[in-house]
Amino acid sequence: PNKINLKDYQKPSFDVETVSLDIKLFEDHAQVDSILKMVRQSAGDIVLFGEDLELLALTMNGEALTAERYEQSAGKLTISDAPDEVTLAIQVRICPQTNTALEGFYMAGSGDDRMFVTQCEPEGFRKITFYPDRPDVLAIFTTRLEADKRYPTLLANGNLVEAGDMIDAPNRHYAIWHDPTNKPSYLFACVVADLDVLTDSYTTSEGREVLLEVYAKSADIDKCDVGMQALKDSMQWDEVNYGRAYDLDRYMIVAVSQFNMGAMENKGLNIFNTACVLSSPETTTDTRSFSVKAIIAHEYFHNWTGNRITCRDWFQLCLKEGFTVYRDQSFSADQQSSAVQRIDDVATLRAHQFAEDAGPLAHPVRPESFVEINNFYTTTVYEKGAEIVRMIANTLGADHFRKGTDEYFRRYDGQAVTVEDFLSALSITNSKVEDFIDWYRQPGTPVVSGHQDYDSATQTLTITLSQQTRHVSGFDAPKPLPIPVATALFDKESGKIMAERMLLLDQATQTFTFEGISAAPVVSLLRDFSAPVQLNYDYQDEDLAFLLKHETNGFNRWQVTQMLVNRILLPNQGTKSDPDVYLAALAQTLPVLASEDAMLAARLLDIPSAQELAAAILKDYDPELVKAQREGLYQQLAEALKDQWEVLYKQLPLQSYEDSAEARGTRALRNVVLDMALTANVEGAGEWAQQQYDNASCMTERFGALKAMVNHQVVNADEYLAEFYERFQADDLVIDLWFSVQASADNVNADVIKSLLEHVDFDWNTPNRVRSVISAFTSQPTALWTQEGLDIYTDVIKKLDDSNPMIASRLLQVLARWNTLAEPRRQMAHVQLLDVQQQVSSKHVHESLNSVLGT
Numbered sequence: 001p002n003k004i005n006l007k008d009y010q011k012p013s014f015d016v017e018t019v020s021l022d023i024k025l026f027e028d029h030a031q032v033d034s035i036l037k038m039v040r041q042s043a044g045d046i047v048l049f050g051e052d053l054e055l056l057a058l059t060m061n062g063e064a065l066t067a068e069r070y071e072q073s074a075g076k077l078t079i080s081d082a083p084d085e086v087t088l089a090i091q092v093r094i095c096p097q098t099n100t101a102l103e104g105f106y107m108a109g110s111g112d113d114r115m116f117v118t119q120c121e122p123e124g125f126r127k128i129t130f131y132p133d134r135p136d137v138l139a140i141f142t143t144r145l146e147a148d149k150r151y152p153t154l155l156a157n158g159n160l161v162e163a164g165d166m167i168d169a170p171n172r173h174y175a176i177w178h179d180p181t182n183k184p185s186y187l188f189a190c191v192v193a194d195l196d197v198l199t200d201s202y203t204t205s206e207g208r209e210v211l212l213e214v215y216a217k218s219a220d221i222d223k224c225d226v227g228m229q230a231l232k233d234s235m236q237w238d239e240v241n242y243g244r245a246y247d248l249d250r251y252m253i254v255a256v257s258q259f260n261m262g263a264m265e266n267k268g269l270n271i272f273n274t275a276c277v278l279s280s281p282e283t284t285t286d287t288r289s290f291s292v293k294a295i296i297a298h299e300y301f302h303n304w305t306g307n308r309i310t311c312r313d314w315f316q317l318c319l320k321e322g323f324t325v326y327r328d329q330s331f332s333a334d335q336q337s338s339a340v341q342r343i344d345d346v347a348t349l350r351a352h353q354f355a356e357d358a359g360p361l362a363h364p365v366r367p368e369s370f371v372e373i374n375n376f377y378t379t380t381v382y383e384k385g386a387e388i389v390r391m392i393a394n395t396l397g398a399d400h401f402r403k404g405t406d407e408y409f410r411r412y413d414g415q416a417v418t419v420e421d422f423l424s425a426l427s428i429t430n431s432k433v434e435d436f437i438d439w440y441r442q443p444g445t446p447v448v449s450g451h452q453d454y455d456s457a458t459q460t461l462t463i464t465l466s467q468q469t470r471h472v473s474g475f476d477a478p479k480p481l482p483i484p485v486a487t488a489l490f491d492k493e494s495g496k497i498m499a500e501r502m503l504l505l506d507q508a509t510q511t512f513t514f515e516g517i518s519a520a521p522v523v524s525l526l527r528d529f530s531a532p533v534q535l536n537y538d539y540q541d542e543d544l545a546f547l548l549k550h551e552t553n554g555f556n557r558w559q560v561t562q563m564l565v566n567r568i569l570l571p572n573q574g575t576k577s578d579p580d581v582y583l584a585a586l587a588q589t590l591p592v593l594a595s596e597d598a599m600l601a602a603r604l605l606d607i608p609s610a611q612e613l614a615a616a617i618l619k620d621y622d623p624e625l626v627k628a629q630r631e632g633l634y635q636q637l638a639e640a641l642k643d644q645w646e647v648l649y650k651q652l653p654l655q656s657y658e659d660s661a662e663a664r665g666t667r668a669l670r671n672v673v674l675d676m677a678l679t680a681n682v683e684g685a686g687e688w689a690q691q692q693y694d695n696a697s698c699m700t701e702r703f704g705a706l707k708a709m710v711n712h713q714v715v716n717a718d719e720y721l722a723e724f725y726e727r728f729q730a731d732d733l734v735i736d737l738w739f740s741v742q743a744s745a746d747n748v749n750a751d752v753i754k755s756l757l758e759h760v761d762f763d764w765n766t767p768n769r770v771r772s773v774i775s776a777f778t779s780q781p782t783a784l785w786t787q788e789g790l791d792i793y794t795d796v797i798k799k800l801d802d803s804n805p806m807i808a809s810r811l812l813q814v815l816a817r818w819n820t821l822a823e824p825r826r827q828m829a830h831v832q833l834l835d836v837q838q839q840v841s842s843k844h845v846h847e848s849l850n851s852v853l854g855t
């Protein structure tokens with residue numbers, strides 16, 4: 001296969017100064033005329049990329065190019081012997097109506113709801129026209145759109161220059177947009193649709209009046225104000241925290257129901273999956289609504305980290321994604337409790353990124369080669385990439401980090417750059433930052449182990465830490481990485497902090513000494529998860545229980561609960577814990593915390609998901625056993641605190657809806673308590689669930705009750721499922737919830753999944769709907785890793801391989817850890833995967849399969 005290597009990077013021979021696009025949409029195709037003004041930068045051919053295009057005409061400097069003057073093969077059109085200044089005029093025909101891959105220019109929705117949108121990152125622009133479609137070619141775009149008037153909404157990047165009717169075709173109209181910023185083609189976007197718009201404005205710190213618009217179907221327009229507010233909050237946050245103001249007169253967001261990922265940061269014209277922009281209390285859970293705000297912020301922050309400073313090549317994807325995720329996480333932390341934000345981010349990292357790094361899909365945050373770049377929009381690039389930026393920010397401290405980011409924006413604005421450039425700007429106040437480059441190059445999660453020695457004679461505490469990273473085949477032997485370990489020493493008597501320090505572990509083994517420590521302390525390590533590592537410290541259960549009580553850092557209080565749970569459920573990984581210590585510690589903490597910080601209290605009851613536990617098992621993974629142990633502990637917890645549930649539930653009465661951190665905390669805790677009460681068979685808990693459903697003031701309450709009823713098989717759960725369906729039938733995003741609550745139910749099996757896939761509302765062409773069933777199903781490994789479960793799951797992959805290979809490949813990647821299964825499941829999964837290999841053709845799925853199978 002065509003492997004692309006980082007080490008082979010070469011600058012383009014030609015730059016594009018301006019592009020003028022004219023896109024005419026017709027009933028069954030579109031015609032795209034482009035004019036490219038290009039200037040030679042170095043010796044070499046003009047190389048244009050193009051896929052699924054019908055070339056109708058090609059001229060260079062006014063002269064028609066016959067087929068002998070250029071070569072067309074393997075998605076490239078190459079023109080040799082071109083002069084130094086070239087104007088290319090290209091005409092192609094494309095078919096957005098049949099483009100199911102949702103890349104390039106495609107039709108979303110159907111019937112009267114259909115609309116046409118683009119998705120160009122990473123390599124979709126080449127499906128619109130022939131172009132040097134690579135991120136280091138920046139150009140000024142002018143876009144003319146022409147379509148039937150049944151699509152009144154004609155949008156493209158930048159500013160609207162002109163719009164009007166076609167004189168010779170009375171049912172058609174056009175609009176011309178000009179984007180004054182230099183941009184790579186992956187940030188191009190256009191929309192042809194019939195949408196309503198919510199309008200607002202924002203005046204930047206530089207005095208620019210910006211028109212803000214959120215476009216959605218008319219039925220959805222009343223669900224756009226959460227997103228609009230988040231946009232304004234993000235604009236202000238970036239001014240205050242990074243000194244970055246918006247640079248155009250207009251910022252548009254468009255909601256689209258068929259979309260492969262969450263959203264896309266196209267310059268001045270973001271396109272969003274409806275699930276990631278629409279929100280209302282009646283239809284959207286708090287968790288989802290919070291993530292809407294975070295995604296709006298993420299795409300907005302890309303305007304500086306990604307758009308104005310972009311990536312030299314796709315190997316540098318983490319340059320924009322890691323930094324932007326770090327920025328959106330920081331924004332979200334400022335909107336709610338920072339401890340809870342950190343808990344959520346770390347839980348995601350552990351469940352998904354640690355699993356990826358431990359399996360056959362492990363790759364460096366900056367990969368060194370790929371066949372299909374779409375396969376590398378991974379949690380390693382995004383989330384581990386963000387953790388590296390966080391470690392650097394913490395190492396530098398707020399002031400020096402800001403100096404570094406100011407320098408980055410000053411030096412590289414308007415350029416396409418590399419991770420090395422980023423580190424060089426950030427290192428202006430501290431050269432140690434450059435050492436973090438190895439975090440970008442080396443795959444695998446480091447394991448940090450340690451112990452402590454206290455010498456009362458000298459009043460010295462010595463902490464010994466060592467690090468080890470597994471050797472991933474195909475890469476150099478791992479080196480020690482710089483690992484910041486935020487540490488606090490707690491006095492056992494008073495529970496107060498005696499000393500606090502950021503230790504930098506940058507060798508294989510190191511000792512750190514604390515002088516003047518009057519008694520042996522309890523050490524709290526990796527506070528706020530200061531590095532993305534696994535920690536094995538020589539703790540007694542009592543030390544962890546002590547920290548649950550006395551830690552001032554909310555994140556670490558959660559972390560010790562997770563360490564205790566892991567020591568109970570995964571004894572093979574190290575120390576075996578006594579559940580009684582964990583249960584007693586929680587019983588003591590919960591009543592107090594519930595009234596102080598309900599959201600944190602809800603999180604402390606977390607027991608890692610079956611998938612997260614599986615990620616830590618390297619061999620002979622038995623899904624049934626893990627499920628039984630996990631549920632056993634959950635049951636024990638529910639029973640141990642049985643007396644508390646009724647008190648707590650009654651302390652948290654349903655109230656009229658409010659969107660405050662406190663109200664969200666109350667709703668989160670109430671849902672957890674309800675589930676615990678049902679688990680412990682608390683008398684009347686079934687009725688609480690029904691009443692909560694019936695009297696719900698918002699979706700968090702209603703869906704929390706429904707989920708609990710379904711998972712506990714409360715007698716009339718089916719009636720409630722039917723009621724929910726009836727009530728929300730017209731709302732696709734809520735029906736996605738209805739599918740997912742069934743597909744992820746504790747007692748789900750292959751037959752349930754089969755019937756959901758055959759439901760009239762199931763739609764293979766809508767990734768949200770596919771995910772609502774098939775991705776939800778993966779949360780139940782005991783059902784997934786069966787012959788029937790795998791048959792269904794791999795059938796879906798085979799089915800999507802042709803129509804939407806990007807989604808097919810992402811679904812396949814979830815099976816990566818098949819190799820850790822105990823027999824006979826391992827062999828069964830192996831046979832299935834080999835069978836898939838015979839039946840798929842996309843390079844996306846083949847590349848993932850080759851990695852997953854180690855072939």
Ligand code: HT7
Pocket residue numbers: 119121122259260261262263264265298299302321377
């Ligand atoms: N930069 C975007 C990544 C992306 C994407 C988005 C939607 C559809 C297909 C896509 N391929 C790549 C999203 C982001 O990180 O902000």
Ligand code: ZN
Pocket residue numbers: 298302320321324
């Ligand atoms: Zn992004």
